[in-house]
Amino acid sequence: MVRRAMSTVRIAHLSDPHVLDLTGVPTRQLVLNKRITGWLNLKLKRGSHHKPWVVEAMMDDLRERRVDHVVVTGDLTNLSLNPEFERARALLERMGYGPEALSVIPGNHDVYTAGAERTQRFARHFAPYLTSDIAVEGVGHSAGPFPFVRLRGGAAIIGLSTAVARVPLVASGSAGAPQLAALARVLQHPEVRARTPVILSHHPITNPRTAVGTALRGWSEAGDLRRALSLGRDALALHGHLHHRVHERIAADGGATIHRLGATSASLVDDDPRAMAGYNVYEVSEAGLERASARVYDKASKGFVEMSLPEA
Numbered sequence: 001m002v003r004r005a006m007s008t009v010r011i012a013h014l015s016d017p018h019v020l021d022l023t024g025v026p027t028r029q030l031v032l033n034k035r036i037t038g039w040l041n042l043k044l045k046r047g048s049h050h051k052p053w054v055v056e057a058m059m060d061d062l063r064e065r066r067v068d069h070v071v072v073t074g075d076l077t078n079l080s081l082n083p084e085f086e087r088a089r090a091l092l093e094r095m096g097y098g099p100e101a102l103s104v105i106p107g108n109h110d111v112y113t114a115g116a117e118r119t120q121r122f123a124r125h126f127a128p129y130l131t132s133d134i135a136v137e138g139v140g141h142s143a144g145p146f147p148f149v150r151l152r153g154g155a156a157i158i159g160l161s162t163a164v165a166r167v168p169l170v171a172s173g174s175a176g177a178p179q180l181a182a183l184a185r186v187l188q189h190p191e192v193r194a195r196t197p198v199i200l201s202h203h204p205i206t207n208p209r210t211a212v213g214t215a216l217r218g219w220s221e222a223g224d225l226r227r228a229l230s231l232g233r234d235a236l237a238l239h240g241h242l243h244h245r246v247h248e249r250i251a252a253d254g255g256a257t258i259h260r261l262g263a264t265s266a267s268l269v270d271d272d273p274r275a276m277a278g279y280n281v282y283e284v285s286e287a288g289l290e291r292a293s294a295r296v297y298d299k300a301s302k303g304f305v306e307m308s309l310p311e312a
Contacts, residue, residue, distance in 0.1 A: 008290060009153035010067040011198065014279035015240025016075040016265035017055045018109065019091065021083040050267040054277045054297055058266055059094040061295065061304045067281065069152050070097055073240040073263060074107025074163060074202030076126075080116035085125040092129075099128035103150055106163040107202035107240060108171045117165040120144045130159065134189055136182050146175075147183050149192065154286035156195040158186060162203045162219055171241075173203035173219040180221060184228055195286050197235040199225070204239040205260055206248065217241075226250065229258050234288030236261060244274040245294055248312030259289050260312070269297070274310050 062070060072092070077084035092102060106122040116122070123130060123144040132148035146161040160183065162173030175183075186192055199205075203219035205226050214220065229235040232254035238261050248260040263280050270276050278296035282289060295304040 007153040008283050008285040009069060009155045011152075011155065011157070011282045011284060012062055012067040012070045012279050013073065013238050013261065013263045013282065014058065014070070014266045015073040015202075015263040016107065016243060017072075017088065017091065017267045018050050018075055018078050018265060019052070019055070019084050019088040019267075020050075020078045021081065021087040023083045049269060050265065051269050051277075052267060054269055055091055055267045056094065057297065057302075058277065058279060058304070059091055062279070063094070063096045065295075068101070069150075069155075069157065070095065070102045071157065071159075071198075071200055071238060072102075072104040073200050073238055074105050075109040075240060075265075076104065076107070076122075077110050077112075080110050080112035080121060082121070082125075085110075085121065089125055099131070102129050103148075103157055103159055103200065104129045105146070105159045105200045105202060106161055108163050108166065108173060111163040111165050114165045117163075122163070134186075134191055136186055146179055147186055149186055149189075151191055151195065153284070154195050155198045155284040156192040157198045157200065158183065158192075159200045162201050162221075169216070171217045172215060173201075173241075175201075175219075175221055175225075180224055180228070183225075187228060187231060196233070196284050196288050197229065197231070198282075198284060199229065199235065199237045201225070201237065201239050203241050204262060205229075205237045205250075205258070226252075226258060230256070232256055234259065236282065236284065236289055238263070240265070243268055244272070245278065245280060245296075245309055246274070246312050247292055247309040257288070259292070261292065261309070273307065278304060278307075280309065 076088040110122045111117045133151045150157040205222045207214040207218035230253040243265045246262040250258040283291040298305045
């Protein structure tokens with residue numbers, strides 16, 4: 001890859017579109033495994049709030065406005081079914097960004113069953129968006145092609161997978177020791193050290209306040225990632241999972257800041273402006289985060305309007 005000069009890069013961050021498509025899926029595939037809980041949740045609650053048309057509108061907005069790079073932090077699907085992956089990929093292609101300008105990672109819904117995890121279904125469907133600009137020793141373990149690194153201007157975009165198959169009603173994440181060890185090596189790579197690290201993970205680097213909450217929906221290794229990012233320079237930690245947008249500043253070594261930046265669900269139509277469907281936009285240089293904002297769906301104008309990110 002030809003290195004381009006260091007510069008500010010504009011990154012759009014969206015998450016959790018939760019694409020649903022049951023085309024050709026036999027009923028037994030929905031009711032004879034963990035998917036029955038997700039299917040019932042869709043029927044009783046989630047399906048009434050998550051709307052595919054707002055995701056389509058978001059793709060059109062991104063196609064028209066253009067940024068340097070788009071990242072998607074997981075839960076592209078609902079039940080990790082092949083028709084859902086195919087439809088999710090078609091939605092992303094609607095933006096008109098090529099694989100070099102788009103990075104994706106999986107969420108817990110993309111590894112919803114042991115079968116989806118074993119066959120690395122997510123990686124097979126989104127392989128063009130998981131390529132790495134530098135060789136990462138240790139990649140190829142059970143987590144698949146993670147971490148990957150994409151060098152864009154003054155940003156080093158690093159994709160992790162915290163998605164693992166769990167028992168019903170548990171949505172917690174884990175990266176695993178091999179992936180975290182590979183990440184530690186990546187962060188010391190000269191090309192990465194010259195840039196601002198932009199970490200992509202589905203689960204946030206902060207956990208619920210209780211041990212039960214962490215066990216059910218958190219990430220037990222979140223503290224390990226925070227320590228890994230205490231590099232004496234600013235870093236960004238992007239995530240989804242919580243279905244609300246947020247900007248939290250976490251103090252790190254040497255007076256540096258880890259910016260925890262959460263995106264809401266791309267398909268969620270909600271009266272709460274923190275949760276309403278939208279995407280975040282960051283301007284990042286080798287010096288750190290220069291600006292953060294959001295484009296949020298507005299019911300009145302039936303379009304997206306710029307808003308500030310809520311502070312944690």
